[in-house]
Amino acid sequence: MKKINLTISKLRNKNVLVIRFAYNNEIKEHLKKLKNVVWSQTLRSFYSELSLENLRIVFNHLKKPNWTIDYIELQPFINKSKIEERRNSHLIEQLPDVYQLELQKFKKWLFQKRFSKNTVNTYVDVTTTYIKYVLLKNAEIFSTKIVEAFSYDYIFIPNKSISYQNQFISGIKKFFEYKGYSYEEIQIERPRKEKKLPIVLSGSEIKSLFNTLTNLKHKALLCLLYSAGLRIGEAINLEINDIDSKRMLIHIKQAKGKKDRYTLLSPVFVKILREYYIAYKPEKYLFEGQKGGKYSNTSAQKVLKNALFKADIRKKATLHSLRHSFATHLLEKGTDIRYIQELLGHSSPKTTMIYTHVTEPSLKNIKNPFDDLF
Known part of the structure; x- marks a missing residue:
């Protein structure tokens, strides 16, 4: 019988959910499958952000025959959180x-x-x-x-x-x-912005990801997100007539900021798209659910999550990461950042400039001073 203990501990002045167990490779590898669970050298344990939702995810993930989960120390937190949740x-x-x-x-x-x-x-x-x-x-x-x-x-x-x-x-x-109040009358300060860099998959990781996809609809959707640099909302709102295979362009209508734009239609992707279209015969939207209508965002997220797992990609990538990867790879190939801005539909070049921080050539070309010491 394998015993797992769930407790609360402090890490960087924040309460976190800690998962403790006597060393067991099976439990360790099983926990690694959870994207919201990471190892802490300080705690010498796996941990996750403390929330009722994360606790449910961890608990359900660890429910296996011959595994016992002790969470008695979490009971006060659970009771308080459930009251708040109901409220x-x-x-x-x-x-x-x-x-x-x-x-x-x-x-x-x-x-x-x-x-x-x-x-x-x-x-x-x-x-x-x-x-x-x-x-x-x-x-x-x-x-x-x-x-x-x-x-x-x-x-x-x-x-x-x-x-x-x-x-x-x-x-x-x-x-x-x-209600007629001005911003000056009631001041509401925003939190300081987090300066996070986008999560970008390498070319080989993108290829591995796509190679895991056997379902044609799933493959066509994820390939579209990457090959055209689309937001998921833009992809599932696409109608069949928005694909212009003669001009090799995709017409994005009323996207973020109520703006229309055109982006690239890949010749390689067109082959995948035609194969998908013949097999599924969508009526209005390019991607439709089982009962018609638009394909759901949630279903697309599940497709990506399964593909990441099968491709053994540990990065915490999202559907938006495919868009980030498209922009970064264009920049690495020498595409002018102004064109990338237009393809992505960014209002300001400052938004697009963030990809200059994650391109491989720009980082690899910097000589590390440590290397000159030896």
């Missing part, structure tokens, strides 16, 4: 009628401002959660102090991401604007 899981219709009506009006206002459906839903969701919090605290909605209290209690303490915090701030700012 925040109420739907919009559970708010008093006056707030339901206000949120519906806010939603219509956002649509009239021509925000995308995803952005509207995100802004309404965060504003709904914020209003519930305010009602719980019996506080004034339009107050800087209550915004800061919400940010601390609901975002900082549960260790939610900076991107979520920015979504919350954007949503609340729009709600205040809708």
Whole structure:
């Protein structure tokens, strides 16, 4: 019987979920399959960010015959997290009628401002959660102090991401604007930006990834993301008529920032696409679900996750990493960064410039001073 102990420990002044066990190669290799679990030399253990969702993932992953999991030390955290989860899981219709009506009006206002459906839903969701919090605290909605209290209690303490915090701030700012308040009247500071470099797969890793794909639809979708440098939302919104095989271009309509653009249609990819089209015969959208309509983002993520596992690629790559890899590989081949900017649909060249930090030739050409010492 193999025993695994789940506990909470401190790492870099943050609570983390620690997975301890007497050395066992089978458990070690099994844990390595989880993207959100890493080894800490300091703790001499595997660990993950502490959250109820991560705990569920780890627990379910470790449920195997003859493996026992001891998580008694986590019970206070689990109880507290479940109470918080239940508190925040109420739907919009559970708010008093006056707030339901206000949120519906806010939603219509956002649509009239021509925000995308995803952005509207995100802004309404965060504003709904914020209003519930305010009602719980019996506080004034339009107050800087209550915004800061919400940010601390609901975002900082549960260790939610900076991107979520920015979504919350954007949503609340729009709600205040809708109610006639100016940004100057209620100051909401954004968190400091994280300077993260994009995750890029090498050419050989991309090839290995594609070689694992036996399903034609899956292969066509991932190959499209890389060969055209598309966002996943752009790919699943593509209609059959957006593919121009005569001019070898793909027409991206109303992408991020409500902008249209053209990007490359690879001659090699066209062969894969035609094979896929003959086999699946999509009716409207280039990629459709089993019951028609657009292919889902979630399904595409699962396809990539399985392919990464089969190709034994340990990088924490996402669907967006294929777009990052496309841009980086173009830059490495000497393509002018202005053309890359146009292909990706970036408003500013500053956004595209980040790929100069991850290109192999630019890094390999730097002579290390350590090498001159010997």
